[in-house]
Structures are given as C-alpha cells and as structure tokens.
Amino acid sequence: MTRTELTIAGLGGQGSILAGMMLGKAAVAYDGKFATHTQAYSSELRGGFAAAWVIIADEPVEYPRVIHPDILVAQAQDSIDRFASSLKPGGILIMDTDMISNIPESVNGVFRIPATSIARNEVNEPVTANIVMLGALCKCTDLVSRIALEAAIQEMVPKGKTEKNMDAFRLGYERVKGA
Amino acid sequence: MIKARTALAGTHFDMGNWACAEGAIAAGCNFVAGYPITPASEVANYMAKRLPQVGGIFLQTEDEIAAICSVIGASWAGCRALTVTSGPGISLMQENIGFAVSTETPIVIIDVQRLGPSTGVPSIGMAGDIVQVARGSHGDYQIIALCPESPQEMFDLTIRAFNIAETYRVPVFLMADGFIGHMREQIIIPPADQIDLVERRVPTVADPMKRQDFLDIGVAPMPVFGKGLQAHVTSSCHDEHGMRNLTEPAVMHRYVMNPIQKILTHRDQIVEVREDYVNADLVLVTYGTVSRSARAAARLARNQGLRVGTLRLITCWPFPEEAIRKAASRVNNLLVLENNSGQLYPYIRAEAAHASRVEFLGPQFLGQIHDPNAILEKVKEMLA
C-alpha cells in the first residue's frame, strides 16, 4: 500500500486549501486513487494562516490525519515556521521563493519557484500563485498525474479563467528548480 | 418502500457536510431549518441553495430553538424535516427534542460536534455530545443516534436516519463531528433507483377517538395535519388518542414507557455494529471518526503479530449492549477509544467488566483523533 501525505500551507487568501482540494479531486476523480483532504484556518479569512492536509493512497485511507508529511508545499514564511519541523525525514519542501527567506537546515530536498511573481507578472493574475505551486508540485513528484491535475484545476476554477490557470500551471511545471 | 427522488449519482470528492446535505436530498427531505454555527454551517448553506431546486424549503431561524420547533411543526405538516447544528445548538434544542420524542415526531437532527464545553473551539471536532443527545432532555426516554466515520457515511447514514425516523416515528441523530464534516473524501452516490426510502404511514379514520395515534409500541400511523384527521398533538401526558391526561397513573406510565419500549423492542432492527475480532486477544471498541484510527492501529498490531480486533458502534443509541456483551464473552481485553474523556466508557464497562478487562484511552490531545501508534503502545501495555 502506498500512502503519501502532504501539507500545503500559506496565508489566508493564497488558495492553499483550494489547491489541496484540487489535488484530492485529481487523485479521486481522474487517477482512480483514494484521497482525504482536511483543512485549518484562522478566524480572519484573509492574512491569517491556512493549511490543507492531503493523503493520497492506492487503498481507502484509514487514518485520516497527517502528522509527518512526505511533502510540504509552503506559500509563506509562516508556513515554514509552523510546519517545516513536522516534515518526515527525507521529505521534500516546495516553496514560493518570493514569500520565504529562511528555511531550517534540517530540510534537505528543497524545490524553489517564484510563484507569486510569476502569477503577478507573467500570468497577470496574482490569485493563481497556488496553481503555479501545483505545477511545480506536479513536476517534482508523482503524487498525481499531470492530466488528472490539469483536469481537476479546469473543473474547479471559474469559467473564463481556465486559460490563465493553465498558464500558471505550465509556468510552475517548467520553472521549478532544485533538489 | 419508495425510491429516492433525486440524487447526484456518481463519484464525488467533497466535504462530509456536503455529503450529509446530498444524503438528505436523496432521502426526500423537503424542509430544513437551522441557525448558522461552525462546523455545521455548510450543510445549511448548501441546503439553502439545493432545496428550492427540488421543491423544498430552507428556513434560517432566529435561534436553534426555533429551528427544532419549526422542523417538528413541518413534520406534522407532512414534510420530511431536518435540522442541523453543533453542540451549542443541541443544548438549546434539548427541551423540544423531548417534545419530538413525546409526540412521536419523525425528524432528523444532524450534530456536527465541536470541542467544548461551552463555546469551546468551533472548528475542532470532538465526540463531546454523545451522551447529551441521549440524556440531555429532561424526563425519561430513549433516543436513536448514528455515528458516521467518513463523508461517505454522512451520505449513507443520513438516508438511514430518515428511514429509521419514518419507520419508528422518532427523532434520529446523526453524530458527525467537525473533522469528517469538513473532511473531503470520495463519496459514491448510487443511482436514485437504488436508494430505498421508507414511506410515512397515515391513518384514514377521521375521528381521533376511534384511532390509536400514540403510545403504540408497534408504531402507530401518524395523523399528519391538513387531511381532516382532527389530530390532537400534545407533549403533556396523553393517552392513545393524544388527549391530555394528568390524573391516571396507568396513562402516565404508558406515556413514558411506551415510546421507550417502542425503541427497545426494535433494538435488533435498529442497532448496527461492525465486528472484526475473530480470535482476537484484544478488541478496540470505538464509534465515529476514531474508528478509523482503531482500524489503522489494529493493522499495525497484527503486522507485529498481536491479535487485535475492532468493534465499531455505528448505532450508539439505543446502546448496543448485546454487541458489547458478545465481545466481552469472546475477547479478554476491551480497549475503549473515544475522542472525549470517556463518555460511553461507563456504559461499555457496565456490560463488559464482568467478563473481561476494560480500559479507556483518549487521544493525546482532545479534539485530535488518536494516533494509531499511541493506540498500539496502549495495546502492548495491556497485552504484556
């Protein structure tokens, strides 16, 4: 049984929880796998912390919590401060370099992507930074297939925004560096 | 049996609260009243959008008291009615949950439990209401409560809750929590023609003095309003015709006992448990979300050569005492796991302690369901 655990975290409004939902949807609806998605956020819906925990497995997920994730997707320094220490030994970090300056030495496998500036300057749609992160994640891991994730994103973004989101995804996929 | 009216058949990846709402829609629910509260609000929000599409009504009430009362009123008006809330709302509803018990009114109450007492932590799930839903209204009564462990079961058991409510003319609780209410997972909705629904029985004789409308252990047909049946419905002590009687001890006895017996004599049809403990030396006894930790822990234990099984109470009320006695007679060690300080533990111990060793383990931090490794440690300690 393979079971991969992921934490995706950021500040409220960055779309971390939605990105987690897209991952779960891709796994369940398009890759024929099993997934659970849980979430937490601060009372202030913008600017506070937000996190989603996603488990993707070949069999139904029994224990639904993520304690030590295999993958941490961090969209803010706050996410590193909160969750980097929980990362499983040998786990990987995918981070938005526009938002994060310090990472602990304990983390070895680090992938870097300037998601916020790509979203703002190249996609011209700042809210797509989470999709840039998903593109990067898709490139760096085999958690879900690219086809499945693209399909889930298209299903879940507002109609009329599909093209911009696909651009964001592709740029994330192409520009991620590291490890 | 009738067939479900509508259902979004297919595989979905969505919240438990969404699954619960869709389960209610599939069950033919056409009246929902509620008051906003975390972590239950999504059910009401979704119902507000979905119900009018299927000819139903959503009422946002001024408080949870109005929610439960209007739901009971709607049920007597012939609706399949539901209210949804969390612990603080249940506390406010308790008096009128007793009204539904006493007047034998079929309704479904969804409790998406949160950490308490009092205002507590709205977004964190906990099994803190499991005894208050059975014992929280005054007087003496029995209740039916179902405990889902996944979004899928929030769909399945919501339909089952409606069917039980209509079969026995009782309020039925679905005891979800903030964890599975907000958790997303795969939800498989079957085609509508594969969902069986229990239809309400309504009497035809016009005169209530010539009918038995209440206190029938075998469940009386429900004289719903608007059909010229001249029903009299009161939660004060009443006789079989619904007429108030505050003078005869024999009537008072039947008024309390018959609704209790109505549930207890059908316990075998109502109670559902999942047993997986053949040849086990220890059985993990759980309900609700924690059942998932228990299965994971049992797997870890078996991988290490320990004979550990599971007993999951899908129905917590009426209390599945027979299933507990059976487990105790076959397995030497029972470990009760609850996401609270041990609310069902005394009930379980009362049925099991004569035959086996019974211990309790809460999660490391209340509100966070048990880590399977912590369960394994306790298992090893008990089997040492």
Add this chain to the structure above:
Amino acid sequence: MNATVHPLRKYARPHVTRTTTCPGCGNGIATQAILRAIEELDLRMDDFVFVSGIGCSAWIPSPFFAADTLHTTHGRPVAFATGVKLGLPEKHVMVVSGDGDLTAIGGNHLIHAARRNIGLTVVLMNNGIYGMTGGQTAPTTPRGISTVTSPYGSLEHSFDIAPMIVSAGAAYVARWTTHHPRQLTKAIKKGLTKKGFALIEVVTQCPVQFGRASKLGGAVEILKHFKSNSVRIEKARKMDPAELLGKIVVGEFVDIEKPELSSEWTRLIHSMREGRQ
C-alpha cells in the same frame, strides 16, 4: 332534559365536555370570538391548524376545537406554527396563547414571525400576569403592581405589545379588550383574511390572579375598568402621552399589504420548476 345546544358547539370535539378555565375568565369570550369569526367567514375546521403554547389561554383551542391542534412547549407555538404554515401554506394556521408565553419566553419568535410576515393569525391573550403558575409578574404587568414575584410592587416597565409587533413588521395588528367582543370578532376575521402575519391582542381579565394583584376585583369590575379606560387609537393619536397613562389603546394599529412568506416560497419553488423545464 334541556336540549339547548350552544350554536358554536359544532366546532368543538364531541368528547370534550368541559374547559379548564376559571369562572369569570376571559377565555370564553375569546373562544366565542374566534369561532364566530370562523362561522361568519364560512370556514371549515378542516381548513385550520391551531397551535398553542403553555398557559391558561393555550387551552382555548386545545383540545377543545375539532380540528388539527398542536399544543407545544412554553413560548414556542409561533416557532412550531412557522413550520406548520410553510408545510401547509394553503391552511389557516392560528396561534392562541398568552402574554407570558408569546412575549416573555417566546418573545423572540413573535417578533421574527412578524418580521418574516408569515401568514399566521396570532390571538394573544394579555391578562397582564402569569395565571396558571400562581400570579407572577409578566412583561405586561403594569409598573407598581404587587405580585408574588414583585411583592413590593413591580419595578419594571411593561411591554406595549401591539405597537411592538407593528414595528417588527406585521401586516395586521389590532387590540381589543374582552369588553369588545364584536370588535374582537371583526378583528379576528380580518386577521384570518389577511395575507400575512396578523396579531390580535386581547386585553383580558384574570379575576383570580390579576384581579387580586391589581385590587381591581372580580371579572365584572375588571370588565368595567376595560370599558371606562379604553381609548380608540384614532383618538389616542391626538392625545398627550400623559393623558394616556393607564389607558388601554384599542383598535387597528396597522393594516397593510406586503409579501407573505409561505406564498413567497410557493412562488420561488414554482419559478425554479418552470426555469428547469
């Protein structure tokens, strides 16, 4: 054998042969006003669901009226009736209950039902005191009156119910006393034909509790007090507040048309069904 049968007896359940009201109570006057209104409008009891709460006046329809009757918990009849009306929008849903039930413990439901303008007809029996539980202060007890829970005289101010429910949004509000049975019957008829929330406040006598507490005396004395202290609202509007002290303002407080909740729901569901086809 005396074969005289009360002309309104046909509206009562045959097996119910007595009421639970004390001699001199205003419940009988209100009961007749309600049943006369039904008779004069040529309505059938099958067209009704009666909902009541806890208190002496809740016994007016329950179990007396030969109709669907729902006798609820204390303070909640309006909330129950809201669910009944939304489930059976074509029926008349009438709430009969007291001032303690509807404005103290149940006050929130009353103002919100008026705000929603849901088509209920509420007959609110206001006797200014808790009768059944033994003469405690109500939110309607006049300031200064001694009751068992205000033995040194009530220090609190009282609710002026009718205008309060006007402010809350009701489509029809009237107030009469039990000394005005004809006007009361007419107001109930108007309430029943009004598409919207209708409140008929009935200022009524409780000779046992209020009569003693207020030292007004028995039923006859209280009715005489109602007669000499009632002021028509049209006249009251031209009077000084000081002049109105201790007076009972009677008449129609509001009579307007506005969208009613249960028919708005019927309209919404209908339009969504049309939209789908």
